[in-house]
Amino acid sequence: MENLKKTIVVFGCTGTVGLPVLQFLIKENCIVRGVLRNPQRAHPISLENKTNLSYVSADLAIIKEVEDACKFADTIFLLTATHPKQEEYETNVINAAKKYGIKKIIKLSAPYIERTSLVEVSNWHREIETKLENSGVEFCCLRPQAFMQNWERNTFTIRRFGKIYGAIENAPRNYVDARDVAEIAVKLLLQNTPLELNYISISGPEAITNYDMAERLTRVTNTDIEYLNISSDELFKTLKNRAKLPKWLANHIVELDELAIKIPEPAEDSTEKILNKKPRLMNAYLQESKELFKRKSIWGF
Numbered sequence: 001m002e003n004l005k006k007t008i009v010v011f012g013c014t015g016t017v018g019l020p021v022l023q024f025l026i027k028e029n030c031i032v033r034g035v036l037r038n039p040q041r042a043h044p045i046s047l048e049n050k051t052n053l054s055y056v057s058a059d060l061a062i063i064k065e066v067e068d069a070c071k072f073a074d075t076i077f078l079l080t081a082t083h084p085k086q087e088e089y090e091t092n093v094i095n096a097a098k099k100y101g102i103k104k105i106i107k108l109s110a111p112y113i114e115r116t117s118l119v120e121v122s123n124w125h126r127e128i129e130t131k132l133e134n135s136g137v138e139f140c141c142l143r144p145q146a147f148m149q150n151w152e153r154n155t156f157t158i159r160r161f162g163k164i165y166g167a168i169e170n171a172p173r174n175y176v177d178a179r180d181v182a183e184i185a186v187k188l189l190l191q192n193t194p195l196e197l198n199y200i201s202i203s204g205p206e207a208i209t210n211y212d213m214a215e216r217l218t219r220v221t222n223t224d225i226e227y228l229n230i231s232s233d234e235l236f237k238t239l240k241n242r243a244k245l246p247k248w249l250a251n252h253i254v255e256l257d258e259l260a261i262k263i264p265e266p267a268e269d270s271t272e273k274i275l276n277k278k279p280r281l282m283n284a285y286l287q288e289s290k291e292l293f294k295r296k297s298i299w300g301f
Contacts, residue, residue, distance in 0.1 A: 005052075007031040008189050009070055011093060012079030013055075014044045016149045017108055020182035021077055021189075026053050028190060035069045060089035063096070070096040075189050078107040082121055084248055090128045094135050102137060104195070106188045108181070109141040112201065118262065119255045120248070133198075140188050140195045144181045144202040145174040145265060146256075148285040151213070152292055156243075158217065159296050164227040166210050167235040168257040174265040176204030177280035184274050203266040205279045220286045223295040232258060 008025060012018035013034035022045055025032045032053050034044065039057035047053060058065040060080060070076065076097055080089045090107070097105055110125040125141075132139045157163050181202055188195065208216075214227040230238070232254050239250035271279045286293075 005029060005031050006074045006190070007033060007072060008075045008077065009033045009035060009073045010077045010079075011035045011060075011069075012077070012081070012108070014041065015079060015081070016147055016178045017182050017185070018077070018079050019044050020179045021079075021185050022053075024182060024186040025189070026050055028186070030190065033069070033073065060092060061085070063092055066092045067096040067099060070100055070102060073100070073102055075104045075106070076102055077185055077189060078105050082124075082249075082252070084124075087124050087127050087131075091131050094128075094131050094137070097137050098135055104189070105132060105135075105137050105139045106185050107132065107139060107141045108185070109143050109199075111143050111145055112199070113259070113263070118259050119252070121252050121255075129199075138195055140197060141199050142181060142185060142202055143199060144176050145204060146176070147178045147181070148175045148204070148280075148282055149178045150175075152289070155292050158225055158293050162223065162225050162295050164210055164214055164217075164225065165230055165235065165238060166227065166257055167230060167232045167254060168210055168260050169229055170209050170211065171257075171260040172207035172209045172212075172265060172267070173260050174203045174207045174267065175282055176202055176269075176271065177285055180204070180271045180275065180280055184271065187275070200274070201266075201270060202274075203268065203270045205269040205281055207265050207267045208282060216283065216286055217293050220283075220290045221294045225293070225295070 008030055010018055010022050010032060013022045022032060022034055034055045036055055036057045043055055045053065056069045058069040060066055076093065078090055078093055080086055109129060110122050113119055113122045129141050154164055157165060184202065210227040214225050217225045236250050236254045239245045239253055240247060269279045
């Protein structure tokens with residue numbers, strides 16, 4: 001059969017990167033299958049007038065459900081939520097791909113860190129990458145820096161108190177727009193020629209300190225927002241005891257702040273060469289998302 005459309009399975013299709021991957025793919029000449037972790041989950045993109053989009057649900061801990069989600073597919077976008085069971089879940093997907101002869105896997109990974117002891121989550125990704133290397137399936141792992149959209153995790157303290165809390169001191173962090181990462185993933189998912197690289201590091205247009213981010217947010221929201229640097233111990237306790245984050249996640253956030261101090265992040269963009277277009281800017285992201293960060297009145301309006 002000539003010109004047979006590719007069927008692409010998208011794991012993590014409701015997330016920061018997975019959703020734009022889905023949005024970009026449905027505009028292309030391919031069949032797209034989004035995987036939902038919960039069958040009751042609302043569809044991230046309506047099926048109305050979408051002839052090339054469908055959804056399946058799969059508990060990633062249940063091998064048969066993962067296998068059923070991968071049947072009759074050509075390519076997989078592999079993204080599961082950061083979680084202590086991430087290695088198990090993504091290994092289940094890799095094994096399903098091997099079983100059904102999936103031709104290619106594009107995985108969202110984490111930045112390469114030579115001293116993986118500095119960030120526990122990096123160890124999880126390196127283990128998964130090793131599984132891919134030994135799978136026999138063609139693959140590419142994308143290793144982006146921090147996402148601009150990650151700033152939405154700070155909306156509670158910004159909106160309520162006008163404060164950003166962290167332990168990163170004056171170290172700049174590189175941010176890339178998740179949509180640029182999604183476009184890179186889609187380009188590779190649709191590529192008909194063999195992949196040239198197994199690993200691609202992705203950085204955004206600039207590295208920015210939290211103090212600078214406070215100034216930018218102050219300007220775009222027209223409200224006073226400041227960054228308060230606290231100790232790593234204080235940040236961990238705040239995240240665990242007040243924000244009620246699980247211990248592993250609170251520790252991960254602290255580790256990332258400490259890492260940026262110990263190992264300088266890239267200051268220049270790498271997406272332009274890959275996508276052949278200029279990168280999306282942090283200031284543009286903040287402008288379009290400013291309502292998320294505007295401080296609430298003490299009266300609630």
